[in-house]
């Protein structure tokens with residue numbers, strides 16, 4: 117059975133979710149008011165959508181069969197080598213670069229509908245990098261404006277969300293991502309993009325490279341986002357030592373409301389205390405953290421200890437298709453592998469609703 121599908125009992129087809137207790141599976145599926153705050157649009161492209169895009173001649177992935185496609189894009193083992201990882205990402209990237217906004221519209225429509233019907237998600241924050249989706253070669257040639265393709269993809273995202281919401285009960289908030297790998301200029305362009313779409317964008321995120329020098333180089337972008345009233349979430353402490361989290365908070369200031377991953381946060385009790393004091397929330401992504409080698413096992417994941425320390429936490433999928441998971445899988449893994457209780461899960465879900473940046477109607 118392919119990952120991201122579920123049998124009649126709600127048992128997902130992932131390796132990690134195998135052996136999950138039936139009673140928990142039923143309970144998890146009964147929860148239809150789930151809130152997901154950390155999900156990348158780009159790593160959530162459903163295999164069935166990719167296959168349809170190839171069928172229609174919109175994107176040529178070069179796969180002979182649906183099974184080949186799934187094998188190529190879904191991680192089932194912890195990261196072994198970066199080459200294989202980047203090849204998986206290239207396939208996701210092709211969807212947007214080759215398929216253009218027409219593909220983006222279909223991708224988003226399917227993703228949002230899947231979240232509503234298969235995962236019981238009622239509130240979804242979907243994040244995306246306009247540079248990654250729309251390309252940015254013009255930036256490197258010294259253009260002053262970001263490429264118009266970014267706007268085209270944004271329009272397609274909005275239309276895809278609207279199409280899904282016309283037949284499913286789900287609210288969606290859009291978060292613009294700066295991939296720090298693209299450099300500071302791309303950051304400022306993404307801030308300009310967010311300003312242009314201010315009424316449709318609810319928050320701002322920084323992803324990828326966490327080196328201290330790189331993090332600091334985006335302080336201007338963080339200030340620009342803050343100036344237009346956009347709350348920040350930042351990928352930090354994703355396997356990087358805890359001083360990187362502190363550095364991030366120091367560089368990006370009080371606009372930082374949430375931390376993506378922060379798997380090393382517990383290594384600095386004073387910083388844990390600071391996060392509690394400032395009401396900063398951790399977006400935990402257990403399967404992602406395990407597969408990317410940030411934690412040695414799900415049992416060793418810091419989420420239960422973060423909760424015990426009083427940190428506000430939420431449960432998320434990150435890139436559900438890439439990591440072969442769903443929100444239902446993450447909830448079941450919390451119950452079965454991480455000693456988290458049902459009341460704790462429900463509390464984290466309430467937290468997620470409370471700290472969400474916002475959702476469209």
Ligand SMILES: [Zn+2]
Nearest residue numbers: 156351376434
């Ligand atoms: Zn992420």
